[in-house]
Amino acid sequence: MNTDTTIVAIATPPGMGAIAVIRLSGNLAISIVDSVFVSNSKSKKLSKQKAYTIHYGSIVDGNRVIDDVLVSIFKAPHSYTGENIAEVSCHGSVVIQQQLLELFVRQGAQMAKPGEFTLRAFLNGKLDLSQAEAIADLIASTSETARRVAMHQMRGGFSNKLAELREQLLKFTSLIELELDFADEDVEFANRNELVALINSILAEINKLASSFSLGNAIKSGIPVAIVGKPNVGKSTLLNRLLNEEKAIVSEIAGTTRDTIEDTIHLNGLNFRFIDTAGLRQTTNEIESIGVKRALNKIEQARIILYLVDAQEEKETILNEVNKIAKKITDSQKLIVLVNKEDKSDSNHVAPVIDELNARNILTIATSAKFGQNIEELQQKLVELGKVDMPENEDVIVTNVRHYNALINTRKSLEEVLKGIHNNISEEFLSIDIREAINYLGEITGEISNEEVLGFIFSKFCIGK
Secondary structure, eight states: OOTTSOEEEEOSOSSOEEEEEEEEESTTHHHHHHTTEEETTOOOOGGGSOSSEEEEEEEEETTEEEEEEEEEEEOTTSSSSSSOEEEEEEEEOHHHHHHHHHHHHHTTOEEOOTTHHHHHHHHTTSSOHHHHHHHHHHHHOOSHHHHHHHHHHHTTHHHHHHHHHHHHHHHHHHHHHHHHHTGGGTOOSSOHHHHHHHHHHHHHHHHHHHHTHHHHHHHHHOEEEEEEESTTSSHHHHHHHHHTSOOSOOOSSTTOOOSOEEEEEEETTEEEEEEEOOOOSOOOOHHHHHHHHHHHHHHHHOSEEEEEEETTSOHHHHHHHHHHHHTTOOTTOEEEEEEEOGGGSOHHHHHHHHHHHHHTTOEEEEOBTTTTBTHHHHHHHHHHHHHHSSOOSSOOOOOOHHHHHHHHHHHHHHHHHHHHHHTTOOHHHHHHHHHHHHHHHHHHHTSSOOHHHHHHHHHTSOTTO
């Protein structure tokens, strides 16, 4: 990438709106706008103005006025990208936006690629790679928790933690490598007991960060909620009721749902990703059996399982069903039993079932998905369960699979260091394993990177950011 060029892009969402912002970054950013800007106050050129100031005037193409605008100027190195930046706020007409873009390109700017502004910020040392990725997460956040986690990471919470770990490892590897210079004298600069204690301490931090990925992924993508039960028990009707739309086909014919259907809703600051699954039953139908297998996989992946039973079933039948599904639930999962189709059953029949299950500490709610009965209570319980594991302070939460994989690789390298110390291997091999761990940590922040990785990361950004 040629960072000597000046880039331009529309920074606001595509389409027509009240206003639009066109952003330029590079050595010539301010002078390019200067060449077509006429100030209403007849003040000096933009390039002569102070940074962090806004100027009102018109953008002209020859004798033709394209629009009246506000121009904000930021000067290197004190800007988002570390370069000169000019932001032109114009009226939101698509025609005006396009004409301004074309004009700036004719004046010497080049169209920006996805994420190129943030990539320049990274290359110019304004932020590290994990902070850059947090910016993308912040833009994409659709819940308060996701926003808060992304903001903490963007402000360096994760980076600071990694920098602390890397610094400790660098200190010891430098001492170990120093021993190589005195190999003939049999000296030990790096105390092995202290190194073991340090590695174990760092491993504890790495394990804590890696284990937070399950929660972080739920915050970022939505808490996965599997809707399961036997065929024709009302799973698709419940999904449609929760989403308030006809997302899934509903039929009296058992086994209508053959594949998983997913969608996300927002409840009280949390995103929930609901997964409607095929009915759980023995079947000889090849397609339906695939759906049942996928349903079982989704149960394993879900954090919350909504298990539907038919209120018309006998009490013992319902209890046996619930016992079977309860055995599949892990400690990290939560189960809610919904005694559905209550509208078709006698309340005197349903109440003992609910009392029995609640007595076993299994949260149970009587519902009618068809008529919306107790759906609000279900939503409240989902929010309560979803918030149990949500971070309430500034804990570092890993939300990115790339970061998670790097942490796992770091852990493997550190475990090799411990094995090496136990087996009294030479300083040279210890140093290699420690440096490998340092490099994996550096991959997260971008201290160790390559063009292919950077290209992949920033290609997922929106143009203009």
